[in-house]
Amino acid sequence: MGVKIKESAISDTEFERMQQFVYDYLAASVEGDEDGGRMRWYPWHSAEYRFNHIQNVIEIATTIADxxxxxxxxxxxxxxxxxxxxxxxxxxxxxxxxxxVTREYLQTCDNLPQSFIDEVCQSVAEHSYQGPLSDTSLETQSLIEADILDKIGANGTVLILLRMGYESRTHTDAAEMVDRVLERGRNAKERVVSDTAESIAYQRLKRVKWFREWLESEVPAMSMGANVEFTPDPTKADAHTTHGDIDSDISVATGTDTDSTDTNEDTDTNPDTNNTNPVDTHISDG
Known part of the structure; x- marks a missing residue:
């Protein structure tokens, strides 16, 4: 006798209506603010960015829940x-x-049990909980883990590099910024508790470590931990400076090199040099 598959309480059509409501609400939140929105100084935190983050969290949370x-x-x-x-x-x-806001909307939907509405609203209310995830329901845990995981990995790296551009940083600052993503990834790996979330965290952290290594191999200033600053001599009238002159006009500020390798973590092989990387049995690279 086969296992009976429980039919979803939310139809695709109804879920699409919910998505449209959420997007419209986010857009109205920005448009209704004379200053352009609470996070206006970071343009990617627009209604479009926030809705994209929500879509990512839906995907990850659904995978974990399943x-x-x-x-x-x-x-x-x-x-x-x-x-x-x-x-x-x-x-x-x-x-x-x-x-x-969620409760007000869901109560306008037909045929949604009150218990379902209560569970959804509880998870929304608790999704910023900073305590142990074992204290929460499995549904809230899945949501919190997904919310954390969307901020790490390749996606987290792209977002922090966008921030670099907005702050007028140069690409030689990238190592420092990517290290922030690595730190966030390690913290995420420590906080999540489900096997599925741990697997996703491991895979995403590995991708950032690879990117950090590739970056260092291509930008020498990062691996040297030094910033090279040119200070032209204003007394020189000749714009065609010789190599000897250049040497005398360079000052090097050496900082502390940031090691991206965590000795407590499993060693991952760079895919550029070896195609036998450990494969995550839960999450594919697709």
Whole structure:
């Protein structure tokens, strides 16, 4: 006798309507602010960016919920609504405010059990919880883990490099910035508790370590831990400086080299030199 598959309580059409509501709400939050939104100084924290983050969290959280046995519909809907108030409320209260907006919307939907609405709103309200994830329900845990994991890996690296450009940093600062992603990834790996989330964290952290190594191999100033500054001599009228003159006009500021290798972690092989990397049995590179 086969296992009976439980039909989803949320149809695809209904979920699409929810997605449209969340996107419209985020867009209105920015448009309604005379200053251009709470996070206006970081353009990628627009309604478009926030909605993209939400989509990423839905994907990761659904994967975790499916493999760990959580209620998928609760996780999927709470992931969709978890940051709905991010652009209009202060960071400290955006989760609680988001739960309020979520409840108001879900109560307008037909045929949703009150218990389902309560579970979704609880996960939204608790998604910023900083305590042990074992204290939360499996559904809330799946959401929090997904929210953490979206900020690391290749995606986290791209976002912090975008921040570099906005702050007018040069590419020689990239090692320092990528190290921040590595640190965040290591912290994420320590905090998540499910096997699926740990597997995703391991894979994403490995990608950032590879990128850091590639960057150092191509930008010597990073591996030397030095910034080379040219200080032209204003007394020289001849613009055609000889090699000897250049040597006398360079000052080198040496900083502390940041080692991206954590001796407590498994050693990962760079894919440029070896194609026998350990393969994550849970998450593919697709």
């Amino acid at each position: 493999r760990e046995g959580a209620a998928i519909d609760v996780v999927r809907v709470s992931a969709l609504f978890h940051d709905i108030s991010k652009l209009e409320a202060n960071q400290e209260v955006h989760a609680e405010e988001g739960a309020r």
